[in-house]
Amino acid sequence: MTDAPIPAGGVGAWLGELAGALRGERDTDVACGACTACCRSGQFIHIDADERDALAHIPAELVFPAPGQPHGTVLMGYDQHGRCPMLSDQGCTIYEHRPRTCRTYDCRVFAAADVFPDEPEKADIAVRARRWVFTYESTDEGAEHEQVVAAARTLRAAEPDLPATPLAVRAVRQVLDRR
Ligand code: SF4
Ligand code: SF4
Structure with missing residues (x-):
């Protein structure tokens, strides 16, 4: 597996996206290429009741009620290798109909926060995420990126056991809230 850098785009524009x-207003736009690391990472896929298109393309036997969530909210599991059941060797078999969870996933959040997953099943996500390299249109963008990294370090110090995903997302949210 290569570790060559991949352009992540301008950090300011990325934060806006x-x-x-x-907020659930748009999909992320990740240059995934042939990568399927997050589809093989042993993650439950959260699907809301209003996601009728996704639910219509996923066999009912692959989902189950999400504990503690509103009626109709379901989770889709993964196989013994951590693979999503909708993943084939050619990629996602329901790509145009994939759940919101998949549409809004963006592993650049780890690069932005300089925090990477350390769970074994997420090793390929970490490898991929370490390859992203952001660019800066202005010194303000560089400063904003530094704020994300600083927020992540503060969160890590306060909550050492917090997994990388919520930690990175919370760090980004904190900086976005200051905009
Ligand atoms: S790990 Fe990142 S690059 Fe790979 S498929 Fe997921 S979002 Fe795309
Ligand atoms: S539904 Fe598709 S995009 Fe989502 S985890 Fe499964 S294979 Fe990946």
Whole structure:
């Protein structure tokens, strides 16, 4: 597996796009190429009741009620290798109909926060995420990126056991809230 850098785009524009995705207003736009690391990472896929298109393309036997969530919210599991059941060797078999969880996932959040997953099943995500390299249109963008990294370090110090995903997302949210 290569560790060659991949352009992540301008950090300012990316933060704006992620803010929209976190509000549920848009999909993320990740240059995944042939990568399927997050589809093989042993993650339960959260699907809301209003996601009728996704649910219509996923066999009912692959989902189950999400504990503690509103009626109709379901989770899709993974196989013994951590692979999503909708993943084939050619990629996602329901790509145009994939759940919101998949549409809004963006592993650049780890690069932005300089925090990477350390769970074995997420090793390929960490490898991929370490390859992203952001660019800066201005010194303000560089400063904003430093704020994300600093927020992540503060969170890590306060909550050492917090997994990388919520930690990175919370760090980004903190900086977005200051905009
Ligand atoms: S790990 Fe990142 S690059 Fe790979 S498929 Fe997921 S979002 Fe795309
Ligand atoms: S539904 Fe598709 S995009 Fe989502 S985890 Fe499964 S294979 Fe990946």
